[in-house]
Amino acid sequence: MASKTPARTARRPTASPSPSARSPDPLFNQSLEKGLAVLRAFDGAHRTMTLAELAERTAMSKGSAQRTVHTLQVLGYVGKHPQTRRFQLLPRTIELGYNYMAANALIQTANPYLAQLANASGETASVTEPVGTEMVYVAQLVTSKFIPVQTPVGMRIPMYCTSSGRAWLSSLPDEQVLALLQASDRTPRTPATLTDVKAIMARIVECRRVGYATNAEELFLGDMGIGAPILNRKGEALGAVHVSPPTSRWTLEEAQRKLAPMVIECARAISSAVAH
Incomplete structure (x- = not known):
């Protein structure tokens, strides 16, 4: 997604329920949880x-x-910086994410369709999957045009x-x-951010209507x-595909008219390929 130098606030990792708040589970490994x-x-x-x-975080x-x-x-996952002696992640941690992507059939299936979408639209095309109340980027074809903010x-x-x-x-029903909306931290990210559940729900209902x-x-x-x-063959959503048109190149009306049909077609093509 493109933007003009947005301000980002540090976000503490979502805390896992404390052992006292979690139902007793004899198989749960707290040491792994801490790692x-x-x-x-x-x-x-x-x-x-x-x-x-x-320790604090x-x-x-x-x-x-x-x-x-x-x-x-x-x-080999964490090391100390040789000068500052502060802890940092080591390259081996990348293996964890790479192994997920290498084994994910959706990502492998989506890549050629994302390339077509990025080429046809001229904008960055991405696939995201749900994680709690968030979406995580799992695949992306970046446009050759300038993007101030990388995602x-x-x-x-x-x-x-x-x-x-x-x-x-x-x-979803x-x-x-x-x-999910009520469980979300609906913090206003910009003056345009919708935070009211009813207003957001109206946008979701509209999505069902127009696709x-x-x-x-x-x-x-x-x-x-x-x-x-x-969607999979049962009509259940596996993730979403989207393009990121910046306001410097598009109006919302133009993006809806020209890009929305491309995005819908790409999503349907990926859905059909995944189903088979």
Whole structure:
């Protein structure tokens, strides 16, 4: 998605329920949970951290964080910067995401259709999948045109204010949609962000009618989105495909008229290919 130098706020990784809040599960491994929490604690705003900072961001005691980080160091997932001595992720962590993408049939199927969509539209084309109340980028064909803000594979965006999120939500029953919207942190990202559940629901209902969802500068200023759901043979949404036309090149009306049919066609082609 394109935008004009948006302000980004640091977001703490979603905390897992505490052992006391979780139903007793004799098979649940809390040590593994802590290891994953440490790996997820690093992001663009926290590239390196001290042990105390890691403990705070993962809600662990310093002793527990130390044991967890040491284990990850031994396994090659976390290391210390040679000058600052602060902890950082190591390249081996990339294996985890790569293995998911390599084994994901949707991603492999979608790539040639995304290439066609990006070429026909002249804009960046992406596929996202749902994770909780967010969508995560799993595939992308980037336009050759200038994009001020990168939205790389692995980045997560909220469902409530994005075209891909609304497109995916449009395939769900109203009760599930409302539950997800109410569970979302509907923070205004820009002056145009819709945060009222009824107003967002109206956009989702409209998506069901026309086959695509829109986002006009609700996530980033200067950015728009046109998205459509990717369905399996049962009519269940696996994810969504969308293009990211910037306001510097498009009006919303032009994008709806020219790009929406391309996005719908791409989503249908991927859906048909996945079903077979």
